[in-house]
Structures are given as C-alpha cells and as structure tokens.
Amino acid sequence: MAGVFSSSTAFCSRCGSILPLLKEFGFVKCYFCKEIYGAENFNNLKFQYTIHFNSVSLENHKDIVNMDNPEGPVVERKCPKCGGERMSYATLQLRSADEGQTVFYTCISCKYKETENS
Known part of the structure; x- marks a missing residue:
C-alpha cells in the first residue's frame, strides 16, 4: 500500500479515510477515493477498541x-x-x-x- 499517507491497513494510504471491512469478494474499495486494496493486505488483521468514559468527581456535588x-x-x-x-x-x-x-x-x-x- 504505497501512497501519500503512512498508515495502518485500517486506513487508505492514498486519501487517509477509514477503510470498510474486508468482504467476501477478496478486496476492499475506499469509499472516498475508490482506491482498491487486495485481501493480502489484510492478513492477520485484528481490531481492538477501548472506550474510556469520563470520570466525575462527586465531592463538590453531593x-x-x-x-x-x-x-x-x-x-x-x-x-x-x-x-x-x-x-x-x-x-x-x-x-x-x-x-x-x-x-x-x-x-x-x-x-x-x-x-x-x-
């Protein structure tokens, strides 16, 4: 994946947009710039998301x-x-x-x- 952006395989290296998930067709097409990536670019790709919620101090609001x-x-x-x-x-x-x-x-x-x- 050569392009303007240095990115992980979750982002388009041409325009920087987030890429859709790999489908059964064996390729991924960027929604924005229409760049096409083959399935070989996504081998052993795992996503992990962590959501952090704001903590609130209740000392002053009892x-x-x-x-x-x-x-x-x-x-x-x-x-x-x-x-x-x-x-x-x-x-x-x-x-x-x-x-x-x-x-x-x-x-x-x-x-x-x-x-x-x-």
Missing part, C-alpha cells in the same frame, strides 16, 4: 447527586412500585430512525425498572 449509586442522570419521576420521587434514566434508539427513542427508567430507591417509548 447536594445535587443522590449518593445511592444512580445508574444515569436523575429526573423527578414517581416510581409505580415504591412511590419514590426520583428515577435515573438511559435512552436508546431501538426502533426505526423515524420513530422516537426508548427511555429506560430505574428507581433510585428500589431499583424497579420500566421503559417508555417517546
């Missing part, structure tokens, strides 16, 4: 954050099981893109879980 280990951001929402007034939530796009997201709520007090399609 009055804002419930210290009972909420599982996400906290909102004022009544728990149908125990009547607690606060629940943490997380959102995911589980349905098609033209529909709303799914919200997963967890009670801070009793850990009861419920979902809502928004």
Whole structure:
C-alpha cells in the first residue's frame, strides 16, 4: 500500500479515510477515493477498541447527586412500585430512525425498572 499517507491497513494510504471491512469478494474499495486494496493486505488483521468514559468527581456535588449509586442522570419521576420521587434514566434508539427513542427508567430507591417509548 504505497501512497501519500503512512498508515495502518485500517486506513487508505492514498486519501487517509477509514477503510470498510474486508468482504467476501477478496478486496476492499475506499469509499472516498475508490482506491482498491487486495485481501493480502489484510492478513492477520485484528481490531481492538477501548472506550474510556469520563470520570466525575462527586465531592463538590453531593447536594445535587443522590449518593445511592444512580445508574444515569436523575429526573423527578414517581416510581409505580415504591412511590419514590426520583428515577435515573438511559435512552436508546431501538426502533426505526423515524420513530422516537426508548427511555429506560430505574428507581433510585428500589431499583424497579420500566421503559417508555417517546
């Protein structure tokens, strides 16, 4: 792979774009510049990804954050099981893109879980 860029086999050496995964056809074609790479360039290629989340110091926010280990951001929402007034939530796009997201709520007090399609 000779080109303008010095890169690993995950990137196009001609334009620097990320390359798609090797398909069953035995070659990879860059989406951007259309450069073609043979399968021999990808022997023993392994990818490893590590995602690092930001850590937050709660020392200065003890009055804002419930210290009972909420599982996400906290909102004022009544728990149908125990009547607690606060629940943490997380959102995911589980349905098609033209529909709303799914919200997963967890009670801070009793850990009861419920979902809502928004």
